[in-house]
Amino acid sequence: MIRKVIPAVSLISVLMLSPFVHAADSADQWLQRFTEAMHSYEYSGVLVYSREGQLDAVELSHNVSEQGEQARLSYLDGLPREFVQDGGQITQKISGEIVANDRIQGRNPSGRFSGGLEQIKRYYQLQLKGQGRVVDRPAVIVEIIPRDNQRLGYRLWLDKESALLLKSVTLDPLARELETFQFTSFSFEAKSESDANISSESMSHQGSLVSSSVNRDPSKTLPWTPEGFELFMENQSVEVSDNHLANMHSWSDGVSTFSVFVEPLRADSLKEGQHQYGATVVVVRSIPEQNQGRVITVVGEIPLHTAQKIAAAF
Amino acid sequence: MSDNIHQSLSHLMDNEADELELRRLLKACDEPDGNGLADTWHRYHLVRSVLHKEFEQEHLVDIADRISVALEQEPEPAKRRRLFEAWRLKASEISDTWMAKGAIAASVAAAVVMLLPNPSQDLPVAQKLTVQSTGYQQTLPARGLQQSPIGVQRVSAGANAAEGYRLIDNQRLRQEQLIRGYLLQHSEYVATNGTHGMMPMARVSGYQTLD
Incomplete structure (x- = not known):
């Protein structure tokens, strides 16, 4: 009996593995396909976001046209709020009325891993973790594991057919789950080759221009930066509230991102402290008057101790 | 009354009286x-509330009368006291080591937990009061912005919970509103430049519940 079962089991496992091996190849290739797909497919669905003590549902859609990429995210619960993205522009609406409009400068070419996969692999290990099923679709599980404890890890469920992201879990350096994004309904449509190519070319072109010009300025450094992070965007006088302006600098290692806000110290500035919301940490440090009174706010999806160190180095 | 007494009163307020x-x-x-x-004693409490800017109530609730009534109705306080004394004696015999002290602390906690669920039945007054005083609550969210009743403390006095007063900590609210601004700006950057497309904007919803 057992003798008969063993070959049968091994035959089945070979049969199950073979299409996977054939189609998938390596984690690198899956990630490459994923970052391309996220910019060249039209997709939409209902996405749930959960972190400790909170669950939100949003409707998400992404379109590609000759003008570039547009995306729309609207909340299905609570205040009828939505964010509309058109290229580097994000418009915030409440009940259809525009309440804010931000132009995000500096497209990050690493956002699509283009040419940056080797760089990323210096700080993260990429691994295939088998297969799964999300939104009734077969998926491949890819893990992006940090090589040190200065960044977070990600477990991605990529649609086997399109390589689009169906589910993503953010992990701390000890591999504990901090937050989860997951589609609960999903549909997609491949765009014609020409459309996708036009948009991806224009995007990466724009991105590399901005990032290289920023990177060459030697004065744009932090007192301490975790290894592998580079300045990808800086924006003077970002409006953080009705009457608060701050200089914003965003740093990325191609996967994880943090922003540093620097502003003059005022009586109504943020108080010193630290906060954590899922994967996002906020560390506020105020530097007293005697020392050019400033407030440093570090916000990002990085470990708390990393954010503390960045703020403390000022 | 001497200044000494007032000082002791002040210690009691700070939970430091021996x-x-x-x-x-x-x-x-x-x-x-x-x-x-x-x-x-009443005035000290009033002063403290005002100093802490927590005072927004219509009237002070005096539960002294209710305590006296309850005390009079208490069936056999003497017998209960004897029981308590015997228990304490036994406890002191075995409290030589830290381990034993820990065990006693745990058993006291367990006893309180066991007694709390049915306050209406014949508990000694002291325990009844404990039960009632759980009406004094601080409903501050454990992790800041995530959930709604941010910065709102509800304080109530026992049965008069409905008439209790609410405290709104403006300072705290304002801080959290400010933090939302930074989080929003950062998330917008990540949404336009990260690998996850617009997904990171879903994080913002939690910061936004209170506008």
Whole structure:
């Protein structure tokens, strides 16, 4: 009996593995396909976001046209709020009325891993973790594991057919789950080759221009930066509230991102402290008057101790 | 009344009074001119509330009368006291080591937990009061912005919960509104430049519940 079962089991496992091996190849290739797909497919669905003590549902859609990429995210619960993205522009609406409009400068070419996969692999290990099923679709599980404890890890469920992201879990350096994004309904449509190519070319072109010009300025450094992070965007006088302006600098290692806000110290500035919301940490440090009174706010999806160190180095 | 008594009263307010001070205070309250002391006690609380900017209530709730009534109705306080004394004696015998102390602390906690669920039945007054005083709650969210009743403290006095007063900590609210601004700006950057497309904007919803 057992003798008969063993070959049968091994035959089945070979049969199950073979299409996977054939189609998938390596984690690198899956990630490459994923970052391309996220910019060249039209997709939409209902996405749930959960972190400790909170669950939100949003409707998400992404379109590609000759003008570039547009995306729309609207909340299905609570205040009828939505964010509309058109290229580097994000418009915030409440009940259809525009309440804010931000132009995000500096497209990050690493956002699509283009040419940056080797760089990323210096700080993260990429691994295939088998297969799964999300939104009734077969998926491949890819893990992006940090090589040190200065960044977070990600477990991605990529649609086997399109390589689009169906589910993503953010992990701390000890591999504990901090937050989860997951589609609960999903549909997609491949765009014609020409459309996708036009948009991806224009995007990466724009991105590399901005990032290289920023990177060459030697004065744009932090007192301490975790290894592998580079300045990808800086924006003077970002409006953080009705009457608060701050200089914003965003740093990325191609996967994880943090922003540093620097502003003059005022009586109504943020108080010193630290906060954590899922994967996002906020560390506020105020530097007293005697020392050019400033407030440093570090916000990002990085470990708390990393954010503390960045703020403390000022 | 001497300044000493007032100082002890102040210690009691800060939860720092020792047993001697407590006894002296209780004794002073029983004396003919003890009413003044009770009033001082009330005033101290009033002052503290005002200083902490927590005061927004229509009237002070005085539960002293209810306690006296409950005390009178208490069936056999003496018998209960004897039981308690015996228990304490036994406890002190085995409390030589830290381990034993820990065990006692745990068993006291367990006893309180076991007694709490049915407050209406025949518990000693002290425990009834414990049950009632759980009406004094601080509903501050454990992790800041995530959930709704941010910065709103509800404080109530026992049965008068509905008439209790609400405290709104404006300072805290304002801080959280400010933090939302930074989080929003950062998330917008990540949404336009990260690998996850617009997904990171879903993080913002949690910061936004309170506008």
